[in-house]
Amino acid sequence: MKTRPSRRGVVTGGVAAALSLALAACGGGTGGGATTAPSAAPSASAAVQDALAKPAELTFWTWVTGIEKTVARFQAKYPNIKVNVVNAGQSADQYTKLQTAIKAGSGAPDVAQIEYFALPQFALAKQVVNLSDYGAAALKDKFAPAAWGQVAINGGVFGIPQDTGPMAMFYRKDIFDKLKLKPPTTWAEFIDTAKKIKADNPDNFLTSIDPGDAGGVDSLIWQAGGAPFKTSGESSVSVTLATDPGVKQWVGTWNTLLSEKLVDPQPGWTDEWWKGMGSGKYAAWLTGAWAPNGIINSIPKTKGKWAVAPMPQYDAAKPMNAENGGSSVAVIPQSKNIPAAVAFAEWLNSDPEAVKSLNTEAGLFPATKALLDDPAFRDTPQEFFGGQKINQVLGDASAAVRADWQYLPFQVYANSIFKDTVGQAVDGGGDLSAALKSWQDRITAFGTEQGFTLSGG
């Protein structure tokens, strides 16, 4: 008795997968998908709208705390659709479960949170639904270009942007004021400021860098104008960590910072690190715009001491910025009700009421233009930051993001072996360019083994 429903689950899962394969083949085969989209989209997007009125039950995997409140708003508006919010672990832990469930053919959710860096991997393996088959391409203009650029992969749309993390410099105004320092606007000034902080107290640092956080370094390289990862077509990948000019800019600055011990190679988000952030051991944190929530919750005693400034620049005449973190919401082909799942994902991340709730009730930094440009959002002074209107700085940071950055179609693995290679140099004060070369070599070996054609130097 018990095996029957699960067997049926396998069958329908298989059918759904086959269907999505067929759809994806339509989209890709004609070269660009522009010819098939108009004929397919209207009926598909109508099905998505219709789905909101029909009874359905959806499972949504996410690790965003507080998102239940936004989901509750959806349920209030569309009472026919029941959404079960499940926290299946954070980032790589969740991807492991998700991939296992997808391979097993049952047990996967209908909708799942997937970070931008991991999305290409799921998209390439056809483990997420191409939402442009359901008319989602029409949402493009609602989102910040950098956010949309992360979900538009290979001519398809594989997720709806949920939040973004344009980089900014969060700094301790009290420490800067005491030492009569101004937030550095260029990386050369950043090195000077780091020296002054060190001269004041050799135990303190301007900032720390996490030897295990590939995402942080990816973002710094992105901000330096780097483009070390490129995918063309479905199987051609180029990795240029050793030669890319933007990567070299980053290496120049950070080799100095690390070899002169001006920054602390310390894993982030640990108890020790937060204590360092609270005690003033670190005077600044270069990170995504989602950071205020973490600071407010983890070190509430530093209230009034923080301020936000734009990222330091390599060329002040051509300011550039990057994203750090941020997630999309994707639909899993196993879903028994893909139109309802798409409708939910779209509403959750683009409806004005929903995005406002995501920002104020779940603490996410917005991905939609409407909210980023909303005066009520931009011009509200933040008490924790001494009354600074931080969203003006962060909103401008979002507008400055280079939209052409790409992640590898196997970035999850590439990021996991960062600590084996670049992390060694970050931690031990070795040469970053040699370490980047060894990261590149391991990425190349893995990619080749996985059947990709790799190029680069």
Added chain:
Amino acid sequence: MTAPAVRAGLPRPFLRLRVAGYAFFLPFFVVFLVAVVAPLAYAIYLSFFQDRMIGGTVFSGLANYTRAISDALFGAGLLRVALFLVVQVPVMLLIALGCALAIDSGRLRWPSLFRITIFMPYAVPAVVSALMWGYIYGDQFGLVGQIGDALGVAAPNLMSRSWMLGSIGNMVTWEFVGYNMIILYAALRAIPEELYEAAEMDGAGAIRIAWSVKLPALRPALLVATIFSIIGSFQLFNEPNILQTLAPAVITTSYTPNMYAYSLAFNGQQINYSAAVAVVLGLVTVVVAYAVQILTARREKTL
């Protein structure tokens, strides 16, 4: 009348016995098949294939095995746990032995309190203990750092490259001394009273009794504890995996063979190669454990 009946019935009790025997054996056998044999067979089956993101699954014969044998990362991890084994296991078993002998000596004031206290860490989940030790080891704001501050000396960073294996050894010892102590203590309780009486009559003191009566009697239990510890060392995973977030550059993805297999399977989607690594690791463990058993058996014969 009776004779043929008896003759015909002769095999029957045997048959019934046989059926009953199988019936008792069956529940274990089913669980054994489902929980041990099937996953093992499936892992071995998987290890003969290669699943690629581009190109799908292909049969690859022994390719995964030849790769595993020459894989430098896997080799380095194996050497690391072997070093761990050679240092940590003797230290842990000596402490456990000392504790077991102390409880058995009857000279402790509250032997059961002593026993419970030493055993307690075994009851703490490995994940919790790793988090706890991670806090203790912190050289800035952790306990070690605070003690260093109080004494006015710079505390060593126990999670640095040179200290890490020792720090993990310390955690594992703390966790498993009590467990091994119980194994040894149980063996000590099984020594017949007469042996002690005879030794006392021969004029042996407490230390002489421990050396000449208790230790030889403990040998089988020590062997069991050693084999368990060998397996445990090769399977080292929880402690380094938790400490990885605190020291990502020290504990790499291939720090121990099990961590390597995990990383391959779950971060790299290389389930097939990971299965081959796991099978080779299992074989190495079996060979080492068996070698230890044979060596001790041979020594016992010569003694």
